[in-house]
Amino acid sequence: MNDSHSQLKSGNTFQPTGLDRKLIVATQEGLPLTSRPYLLLAEQLNITEDEVISRMQRMQDAGVIRRIAVVPDHYKLGYTLNGMTVWDVPDDMIKTLGQKLGSLEFVSHCYHRPRHLPDWPHNLFAMVHGRTQQEVDDHIQTIIELLGEHNNGHDVLFSKRILKKTGLRIKK
Amino acid sequence: MMSTVKVDTLGQQIIDRYQKGFPLSTTPFKDIANELGLEEQRVIDCVSSLQESEIVSRVGPVFNHEKAGASTLAAISVPEQLLNEVADQVNRFDEVNHNYAREHEYNLWFVVTATDEQHLERTLRAIQNTTGYAILNLPMEQAYHIDLGFKLNWS
Numbered sequence: 001m002n003d004s005h006s007q008l009k010s011g012n013t014f015q016p017t018g019l020d021r022k023l024i025v026a027t028q029e030g031l032p033l034t035s036r037p038y039l040l041l042a043e044q045l046n047i048t049e050d051e052v053i054s055r056m057q058r059m060q061d062a063g064v065i066r067r068i069a070v071v072p073d074h075y076k077l078g079y080t081l082n083g084m085t086v087w088d089v090p091d092d093m094i095k096t097l098g099q100k101l102g103s104l105e106f107v108s109h110c111y112h113r114p115r116h117l118p119d120w121p122h123n124l125f126a127m128v129h130g131r132t133q134q135e136v137d138d139h140i141q142t143i144i145e146l147l148g149e150h151n152n153g154h155d156v157l158f159s160k161r162i163l164k165k166t167g168l169r170i171k172k
Numbered sequence: 173m174m175s176t177v178k179v180d181t182l183g184q185q186i187i188d189r190y191q192k193g194f195p196l197s198t199t200p201f202k203d204i205a206n207e208l209g210l211e212e213q214r215v216i217d218c219v220s221s222l223q224e225s226e227i228v229s230r231v232g233p234v235f236n237h238e239k240a241g242a243s244t245l246a247a248i249s250v251p252e253q254l255l256n257e258v259a260d261q262v263n264r265f266d267e268v269n270h271n272y273a274r275e276h277e278y279n280l281w282f283v284v285t286a287t288d289e290q291h292l293e294r295t296l297r298a299i300q301n302t303t304g305y306a307i308l309n310l311p312m313e314q315a316y317h318i319d320l321g322f323k324l325n326w327s
Contacts, residue, residue: 063236066236067192070191077177084274095314113311160273162272166270
């Protein structure tokens with residue numbers, strides 16, 4: 001067994017208050033589709049609408065809420081292929097290259113993750129989406145050209161099946 | 173190519189414009205309606221029907237797992253014929269919220285989210301003990317682009 005646990009990232013953890021947590025629970029499956037959704041939440045939690053809005057704003061400022069969105073189901077829209085592309089790039093270049101990849105419009109996530117040598121040499125992850133194999137292949141080619149000589153090796157892991165997918169679930 | 177559901181122009185417009193920046197105001201749908209030059213009810217109806225047909229999975233906040241607690245991307249390498257069985261064992265953990273079969277020697281990839289680092293570490297250990305397979309643990313060190321949606325091609 002590898003010593004994976006020692007690599008756990010520390011810090012950077014937000015501790016939502018009890019009320020924030022209740023708000024997360026109340027909104028994680030979606031807002032009510034009515035004229036005053038935040039008022040409805042407020043009534044549910046026995047606080048004011050202002051407080052709901054300001055707490056959500058605070059969580060967004062702290063990065064706990066990434067975005068408030070109309071979230072499409074990509075599968076339903078034909079985006080059935082996602083390729084997790086993984087790259088081995090020089091550590092001293094990773095920030096520049098990561099930002100380049102992250103700004104591509106077909107990349108939904110781009111992360112620096114640790115290598116685990118010798119099994120896992122890759123340190124840069126970019127999730128690429130498409131509706132056809134050709135579309136995804138074209139996207140990968142774009143990244144190859146973008147990285148040029150800084151690409152010391154890459155791999156693409158296509159999704160075969162979704163075995164589980166749920167949003168963040170914090171228990172009540 | 174598989175057939176895809178049809179989304180009308182208003183639906184496309186709303187999805188494109190509001191994959192981020194859904195208003196955090198007292199009347200979000202009215203704000204959207206004003207921006208698009210429509211009646212509020214028209215927007216609510218459109219979004220409701222998108223949600224009913226499951227084209228939109230939900231309208232609301234997208235949380236950052238890393239900041240709302242602790243999380244990591246984990247992978248294990250399982251013999252193909254045992255994949256379903258092991259996936260079921262992994263999925264039984266509430267802390268696992270995404271699990272994908274991928275074409276690679278590491279063929280099972282899942283996201284583990286916990287309330288804090290200790291809980292996360294405990295969960296990873298429990299998954300290793302339950303499945304009997306070593307976990308490749310790949311926590312995020314830095315994000316360069318964090319899930320702001322991506323551009324959809326409606327053609």
